[in-house]
Amino acid sequence: MTQWPDLDGLALLAAVAEAGSISRAAEGVGITQPAASLRLKRLEAALGLTLLERTTSGTRLTPEGAAVVGWAAPALDATRELIDGARLLASRRRHHLRVAASLTVAEYLLPAWLSALHASDPDIAVSLHMANSYEVEESFSRRAIDLGFVEGARVPPGLQGRTVAHDELVVVVAPDHPWAHRRRPIDAAALARADIVAREAGSGTREVLERALARHGLSLSPAVELASTTAIKAAVADGIGAGVVGRAAVTREVAEGRLVAVAVADLDLRRAIRAVWPRATSLSPAGRRLLASVRAPGAARD
């Protein structure tokens, strides 16, 4: 497979033509004179031509050498163009990052991660798309994003992922709800029977809840389905029912007494937050930087 000529050698040959001596050309390209001598000799052997007239006072091209240099110029130019093009693409990969994240992650976790990324790598520009887990998969297949964040137990097919955080769902009710003053946890069956305000089917939040109930042989029939955590919080505050949302989303409301968190016995509402990217390709450099930022500054919470 050593059918291709040595581009380094050809560049060196051109440098010799320019410099008038092997020594100076060698210095110019940053190798020693013996290395250059050898390289040129091998090039001549490979081509079967005498390219250079070596004298004790310098080295000049033979006519054949001049012809080869003439042919080498377009080859080297075309190759340089390839390098430049690749560099441009690589720089995009290093300085641009298209992220898709589920609503919950985008609202409550990503801001801190992105700020950490900006602190460590100020020249990475991030564009963020909000999407539920299924839309994330679809975005990958359209190659519209480089990195996704999804919640839920499973890694979507065709993707690989790394768990970067955990989020626990909590049951919240309005302060005047009957559960608001219980000292003992409710049980899973009670939750399943109650009026529930839940996220729509297809969201990671909803999936975790359903799976957790299913482990008790229970199923969910929500009183209301809403498409955002904010809407759920409003509905719960209005007394429509008990809401199930990520703990991070209601930290302030619970602290301020506007909502009350209700403990549920025997129900595992923890869910993994995963960074995911296509299995067939490697994560882009910018994506790797973001993951490094996620891991580093204590951003991972539960």
Add this chain to the structure above:
Amino acid sequence: MTQWPDLDGLALLAAVAEAGSISRAAEGVGITQPAASLRLKRLEAALGLTLLERTTSGTRLTPEGAAVVGWAAPALDATRELIDGARLLASRRRHHLRVAASLTVAEYLLPAWLSALHASDPDIAVSLHMANSYEVEESFSRRAIDLGFVEGARVPPGLQGRTVAHDELVVVVAPDHPWAHRRRPIDAAALARADIVAREAGSGTREVLERALARHGLSLSPAVELASTTAIKAAVADGIGAGVVGRAAVTREVAEGRLVAVAVADLDLRRAIRAVWPRATSLSPAGRRLLASVRAPGAARD
């Protein structure tokens, strides 16, 4: 100096795009699958790009890979053109040989050598220029010839050479010349005093004669100077004087009694026949073949 991309790798990448799998591409370019895998991985690392989507059912280009393949095509094409051009030149060097030889060599030695060369390498075309030693040097500086044959003691400056044969000058006279019936050799002084028919100054033959006489403190003052051996033989036969010519040139005339060779005591008239070529460059392949032929088939005579 490892600034240039791996052309083998790029060609391999294109092969992968074509074949749809790394294994088949590897087979296509004649390496094993692991070697190809590594090569491609290194290429990706060097460019900082993800070029391929590797799946368990084959490998396809990413958009970035497609772009790189697009850039690689002109680079590979330009490089192939270089190879083709160099091959053409090399084939000329292998199949063409421009030879310059002094009159004596061209007439009496080269025919046998060329016939031997033709026997061993029928596809080498030889063009022959007759020239005296000085003209040979000049032909090299004009790059008009690849190989020269000169007589005489010295190797011309700027050239390197190898002795390929020896030729001995002999003194010949007409059958009715006083020296024709001597049993004892004449001496050098007698030769210097006699009427001599010699080659012109600047010829190798003449130089050898003058040097040989000079070693005895004698100098040459020819009665007649002629520009060809044939002319000298005619002049000697006409009785103008004693001729000094290469032994090979008069073999037939002496055998047939038309001329008589006269021995000369204490005069070394041997001269080297040298193949010469520029010191600054190496001998062309075709030239090497001719020298091999000269050495091999007993062509070297004295």
Add this chain to the structure above:
DNA sequence: CAAGGTCATAACATACGCTTATGACCCAGT
């Protein structure tokens, strides 16, 4: 569900390609 394809990884051998050290040679300036 087994078989045959995909690619990746590991262990090893070889050979390339650079370095430093040294030598031969020529030209120019003293």
Add this chain to the structure above:
DNA sequence: ACTGGGTCATAAGCGTATGTTATGACCTTG
């Protein structure tokens, strides 16, 4: 005429690149 500074070539040593074979993990397909 000679020495000094330039040229290039050769030799020995060494690290690494790059190939090989052997093996394993993983889909996809019949």
